[in-house]
Amino acid sequence: MIQIFQIIEEASRGSKFYNHKKQRQEKIDERIRRMLELKDSFTPEQITRAEAQMDALTAQLEQSRDLSRFIVHVDMDAFYAAVEMRDRPELRDVPMAVGSNSMLSTSNYAARKFGVRAAMPGFIGRKLCPQLVIVPCDFEKYRAASQLVQQVMARYDPDFSMVSLDEGYLDITDRVATEMDGDTGDQTEDEVAQRLVGEMRAEICRLTRLTASAGIAANGMLAKICSDQNKPDGQFFLPRERPAVLDFLRELPVRKVSGIGNVLSQQLAALEVTRCGELLERRGLVRLLFSECTQLSLMRAGLGADPPGVGRDEDSHQKSVSTETTFAATADSAQLSELLGELCQQLSEDLRRKGLRGRTVTLKLKTSSFVVRSRATTLAEPTSTAAALLAATRPALARELSAGEPLRLLGVRASALVAAEGAAGPRQATLTEMTGRAAAPRHECPVCGRTAGSLAELSAHVERCLDGEAGGGGEQNGGPVGGQKRPPAPHSGLPRTKHKRIDSFFTAVKRS
DNA sequence: ATACATACC
DNA sequence: CACTGGTATGTAT
Numbered sequence: 001m002i003q004i005f006q007i008i009e010e011a012s013r014g015s016k017f018y019n020h021k022k023q024r025q026e027k028i029d030e031r032i033r034r035m036l037e038l039k040d041s042f043t044p045e046q047i048t049r050a051e052a053q054m055d056a057l058t059a060q061l062e063q064s065r066d067l068s069r070f071i072v073h074v075d076m077d078a079f080y081a082a083v084e085m086r087d088r089p090e091l092r093d094v095p096m097a098v099g100s101n102s103m104l105s106t107s108n109y110a111a112r113k114f115g116v117r118a119a120m121p122g123f124i125g126r127k128l129c130p131q132l133v134i135v136p137c138d139f140e141k142y143r144a145a146s147q148l149v150q151q152v153m154a155r156y157d158p159d160f161s162m163v164s165l166d167e168g169y170l171d172i173t174d175r176v177a178t179e180m181d182g183d184t185g186d187q188t189e190d191e192v193a194q195r196l197v198g199e200m201r202a203e204i205c206r207l208t209r210l211t212a213s214a215g216i217a218a219n220g221m222l223a224k225i226c227s228d229q230n231k232p233d234g235q236f237f238l239p240r241e242r243p244a245v246l247d248f249l250r251e252l253p254v255r256k257v258s259g260i261g262n263v264l265s266q267q268l269a270a271l272e273v274t275r276c277g278e279l280l281e282r283r284g285l286v287r288l289l290f291s292e293c294t295q296l297s298l299m300r301a302g303l304g305a306d307p308p309g310v311g312r313d314e315d316s317h318q319k320s321v322s323t324e325t326t327f328a329a330t331a332d333s334a335q336l337s338e339l340l341g342e343l344c345q346q347l348s349e350d351l352r353r354k355g356l357r358g359r360t361v362t363l364k365l366k367t368s369s370f371v372v373r374s375r376a377t378t379l380a381e382p383t384s385t386a387a388a389l390l391a392a393t394r395p396a397l398a399r400e401l402s403a404g405e406p407l408r409l410l411g412v413r414a415s416a417l418v419a420a421e422g423a424a425g426p427r428q429a430t431l432t433e434m435t436g437r438a439a440a441p442r443h444e445c446p447v448c449g450r451t452a453g454s455l456a457e458l459s460a461h462v463e464r465c466l467d468g469e470a471g472g473g474g475e476q477n478g479g480p481v482g483g484q485k486r487p488p489a490p491h492s493g494l495p496r497t498k499h500k501r502i503d504s505f506f507t508a509v510k511r512s
Numbered sequence: 513a514t515a516c517a518t519a520c521c
Numbered sequence: 522c523a524c525t526g527g528t529a530t531g532t533a534t
Contacts, residue, residue, distance in 0.1 A: 017524050024517095103525045105521095118521085121524040164521050261519045293531065322527060360513085370524085376514055411526085 004115035004128060011124045020370035028263055032270045035289055039271070047284040054283035054299065061305040066218065067240040069308040070193045072170045073215045073223035074153060074200070077232035079166035081108040082210045083145050084135045096133040097125055105137060109232065142166075145208050152203045156196060161311045169220050169310035172196060194237050201235065218245070221306035225256050245304040250277030257301045264294070276302050317417070321356060322364075323347045324411025329368035331406040333398070340397055341390055343412045348386035351414055355422075357382035358414025361392035365400055366409035373400065382418045389414070 012018040076082065080098040085091045085108060095111035097104040101122040114129035122134050146165040153160040157170035176193050184192055197214050204212045211233035215226025218240040229236035238248055254276055255265045268274065271289070273282050279302035286298050300306050323346045330336065340363075351357060359382040363375045375396035383389065393412055401407075 012524075015523075021524090100525085102523060105525090119525085123523050167521075259519070263518060291532070319529060320527085324526060326525065362514090372516080374515060378513070409525090413527090 007127050008115075008120075008124055011127045016369050028266060032267055035267060036270060039285060039289060042285075042288060046288065050287035051284035054287045054295070057295070058280070058283070058299055058303060061299055061303055065242070065303070065305040066308050067242070067245075069171055069173045069218060070176050070189075070240075071217060071220050071223045071308055071310060072156075072172055072197055072200075073220065073227040074149075074168055074170065074204075075213050075215075075224075075227045075231070076149065076166035076204075077211045077213055078106055078108050079145075079210070080106045080137065080142055081111075081135075083141055084138075086209050087141070088135075091133060091135070094133055095129050095131060096135060097122065098135050098137055100136065101134065104134070145210060148207045149204050149210075149212070152200060152207060155203075156200050157310075159310070163311075169223065171308070171310050190237065190239060194235070197235055197237075201233075219304075219306040219308040220310055221258065221300070222248075222304050224258055225252065228256065246277075249302065249304050250275065252276045254279065254301065259297055260301065276304075318354070318356070319417065320413050320415040321347065321350050321354065321358065321417070322362075322411055322413035323350060324364060324409060326366075326409045329406040329408040331401065331404060333401050336397060336401065336407060336410065337394065339410055340393060340412070341386070343410060344389035344393065345386045347389055347412045347414060348384055351384035352420070355420045356414070356417045357384045357420050359383075359416035359418065360414070361389055362413040362415065363393040363396045363400075364409070364411035364413065365397070365407050368406040368408050370408070372409075375400065378416065382416065384414075384420060 081096060084096065084098055091108075093110070095108065095114055095116065097107035097111050097116055099105040099122055104116070104118060104120050104122050104125055106118045107116040107120075107125070111125070111129060111132055114132070116125040116129050116132060122132075125132050125134070142165050146162075149166075150160070150162065150168070153168060153170055156172050156175050160168055160170040162168040172193060175196060176189055179192050179196065180189060187195065193216055197216055201212050201214055204210065213227050213231040213233060214235040215223040215229065215238070216235065217223040217226050217238040222238055222245065226236040226238050238244060253274060254260050254268055257276065260268070265274075267289075268279075271282055271285050273279055279286060279298050283299065283302075286295055290298065323343055325339070325343065327339070360376055360378045361383075362377075364372065365374075366372045375393070377392040377396070379388065379392060389412060397410075
């Protein structure tokens with residue numbers, strides 16, 4: 001076990017990735033040191049008072065604790081790897097992972113014995129396990145398998161919600177009640193719920209030849225933790241009673257709670273909080289050291305008191321759309337600029353396909369030393385055109401490039417989204433709607449609102465507009481904008497080499 | 513509002 | 522040699 005850590009350490013030591021990770025960790029350590037200093041300055045009275053204040057919060061959470069629902073979290077076991085093993089018997093008994101040399105999405109259980117994990121680069125996986133077989137992602141297959149899983153889930157709760165291809169939540173309370181109305185012998189509600197989930201998993205297995213694990217509890221937060229308890233091919237039921245919930249959580253590592261990640265769990269560990277029960281014991285410190293938002297989620301984690309919804313929020317809408325790509329680091333501005341054009345084109349297509357426009361456009365970049373930066377621009381009007389996206393990001397790229405450091409990633413994001421004209425989805429009444437007048441098909445500058453005669457003219461104008469060159473010039477408000485045309489971006493010659501393009505997700509595994 | 517950080521899969 | 526991509530949200534300014 002200690003070997004695994006050593007091999008990983010050796011494989012990455014001295015690399016830019018490793019150095020960056022180390023620097024980030026030093027920042028975290030520093031933040032923790034400051035936190036502990038602050039902690040040492042608290043008087044016992046301060047802490048007692050903070051505890052009392054926290055008791056008010058926990059009382060409120062207890063008040064609203066809802067134990068009336070049966071929430072189920074279904075999680076497919078080593079999903080992508082399982083699909084590949086199902087379809088290729090020769091992979092069944094060998095350590096294998098799905099992904100690429102630069103990144104693994106998931107590994108099978110044979111590979112996990114060697115320490116090969118999701119989110120690990122393939123080349124390190126091979127160091128840990130030289131026999132490791134790495135299979136490229138085949139999302140069509142995973143989507144098809146996921147569809148079958150969803151067919152089954154829909155029969156138990158038509159309002160189920162998926163988190164990703166391999167994981168989703170159901171509320172089977174109504175289904176259990178219906179079942180209880182029939183002849184269930186002397187089965188209790190709890191037993192019926194567990195039987196139904198067992199049947200659901202069996203159906204999933206019959207239909208897909210893939211195994212699923214499941215958790216059954218009063219809310220999603222708990223159900224998710226439970227689905228991990230008897231993995232793979234198992235399920236775990238947590239009785240919907242306050243004492244059972246508190247007992248279950250008391251010794252549970254905080255890291256198991258969704259939302260408590262690497263950094264927060266380090267901070268908590270520094271306060272000698274590693275189990276959920278300790279979150280309650282040290283509630284005074286939680287109160288004094290964390291933001292209100294974090295206090296709330298930590299008390300929820302300690303009590304297991306989370307709202308029971310399964311995320312089927314009617315008025316929740318997508319907040320952002322983005323696309324990004326990693327490549328062999330370069331500082332060549334012509335190449336990067338062309339790549340940016342392609343990304344804007346891609347994002348434009350994605351936005352149109354989803355019937356959305358964004359008012360805020362953000363350029364994301366990562367330097368060769370893994371430092372991530374972002375530069376945002378908010379436009380006067382939301383857009384989905386590649387030209388406007390490019391105009392909003394290109395100047396920022398130019399500015400960042402002047403620093404001289406090569407880049408290894410570029411990305412473009414649209415946020416502050418609004419539904420495009422005539423599309424369903426999140427809406428924001430437009431001026432033309434409010435005045436009841438139909439919009440003429442015009443080429444309007446998203447920055448200043450002026451009209452261009454053609455798309456090409458618009459593209460050129462918008463860029464200058466954003467650069468601030470068009471403002472004081474001869475253009476008149478409302479009039480057509482002129483300007484030189486920018487040649488369309490041909491395919492960029494940037495090597496996308498070592499990092500092909502894996503639309504990866506992490507599957508199944510989380511912490512070891 | 514912007515930038516950066518954290519978290520999830 | 523080599524460490525992803527997409528979305529949401531929290532924290533800080």
